[in-house]
Amino acid sequence: MAIEIKAPQFPESVADGTVATWHKKPGEAVKRDDLIVDIETDKVVLEVLAEADGVLGSIVANEGDTVLSAQVLGIIEEGGVAAAPAAAAPAAAQAAAPAAADGEDDPIAAPAARKLAEENGINIASVAGTGKGGRVTKEDVVAAVAAKKAAPAAAPAKAAAPAAAAPVFAAGDRTEKRVPMTRVRATVAKRLVEAQSNMAMLTTFNEVNMKPIMDLRSKYKELFEKTHNGVRLGFMSFFVKAATEALKRFPAVNASIDGGDIVYHGYSDIGVAVSSDRGLVVPVLRNAELMSLAEIENGIATFGKKARDGKLSIDEMTGGTFTITNGGTFGSLLSTPIVNPPQAAILGMHNINERPMAVKGEVVILPMMYLALSYDHRLIDGKEAVSFLVTIKNLLEDPARLLLDI
Incomplete structure (x- = not known):
């Protein structure tokens, strides 16, 4: 009995996919739930598993081919006998x-x-x-x-394959290597250009004294981790919590433009930019305004692990009303993040550096972080953008306003 191997049903936000890798060859035996083929979309890589035991009869869509939802990729001959090796x-x-x-x-x-x-x-x-x-x-x-x-x-060579896209050349080597751009990278590039072309995008900056949060984190991190079953208290949860509170006060920052309409969202779905081997991905914390610090930290940790393992689903990366990105992870001191359409704004975190600051007429060394808010000026006025960022600054410098849930 022949069983068709079909591409997954893509959501509306994904038009098509590309056949990335066939893990089985025609004539090779397969078992139910074996990984047969990877489909790369502009968001994630989807794994297609075998529906029954049998033999891979034929491949219809070769590596590099573009496929649509539910398109036939190949055939499994159920109960077939695997072809003998050449030897x-x-x-x-x-x-x-x-x-x-x-x-x-x-x-x-x-x-x-x-x-x-x-x-x-x-x-x-x-x-x-x-x-x-x-x-x-x-x-x-x-x-x-x-x-x-x-x-x-052979196994290490396969594991190292992703690094082949960024070859290391010897000094004085004038050779060149051309590799195809992945769909994820191509889509990111396209959207970044579209964002700058279609938006009246501006960026406003401020700085925040991180000492109150660092002191609070140092004081309660062990109790927090013990109370919440091993969940570690980081900085990102404070920023997400402060952002959700600021979004309540300035709903235009949490809105989006749809044609001639402004869509105001009564919820805060916060996208958290995560770096992976395949590029930057932005999984979304749904209803972050209802989440505790522990739930936020646990969600971010889960997303980070899935991103490293390539297991993020399309649903986890679809949507979002506001995004937070942390260039400080890589040592960035200051940047101008680009808004992720159709969102109207994005918050950029940066590296924490000790700097001399004037406090009540005295010079004090404090751990400071620059914040950047890029926003669509078509929707958000400068006053709203600046006030939104100042609100986040005030909440972070007085973390007693945010519930620790301990």
Whole structure:
């Protein structure tokens, strides 16, 4: 019975996908829930699993082909028999050949070949003979030993494959390497250009004294982690919580433009920018205004792990009414983040640096962070944008206003 392997049903926000990698070859046996093929979309890589045991009969969509929702990718022959490996033919010939003079069941082999196989832990019966009548020669064993030594290196080579897109050249090397842009990277590039072309985008800056939060975190982090079953207290949860409170006070920052209409959202779905091997992804914390600090930290940690493992789903990355990005993770002191359409604003966090600050007429060394708010001036007035950022600053510098849930 033939079973069609189909592409997943893409959501409305994803038009199509690209066949990235076939993990099985035609004629190869597959088991139910085996990974058959990866489909790369502009958001995530989707895994297509086998629906039944059988044999991969044929491949309809090759690697690099563009496919639509539910499009047939290949065929599984349910209950089929896997094709024998190429080496099976010589092995069969060996099995049919006369047994050795001593009556053993192993294939005919030259004494030198037997000795070399024993020294290297090679089963002589597994070696394909190329000599007359299927006789195993010394050269055949040498080839088998080389193949055995090369096999362990195959797994690391596959794991290192993603890094091939960014080759390292030797000094003075004038060679070039051209690699296709991934759909994720291409889509990010397209949207960044569209955002700058279609928005009246401005950025306003401020700075925040991080000492109150750092002191609070240092004081309660062990109790927080113990109370919330191992969830660690970081800085991001404070920023998310402060942002949701500020969004309540300035609903235009949480709105979006749809044609000639302004859509105000009565909820705060906060996108948190996460870096992964495939590029920047933005999973969304749904109804973040209802979440505790522990729930926010747990959600961010889960997203981070899924991003590293390539397990984020399209639903987890769809939507969002406001985004927070943290360039400080990589040491950025100041930047102008680009708004993620159709959102109207994005908050940029940066590195925490100790700087001399004037406090009540005295110079004090404080851990300071620059904040940046990029916004769509078509929707948000400058006064609202500045007031929104000042609200976040005030909430962070007086964290007693935010509930620790301990």
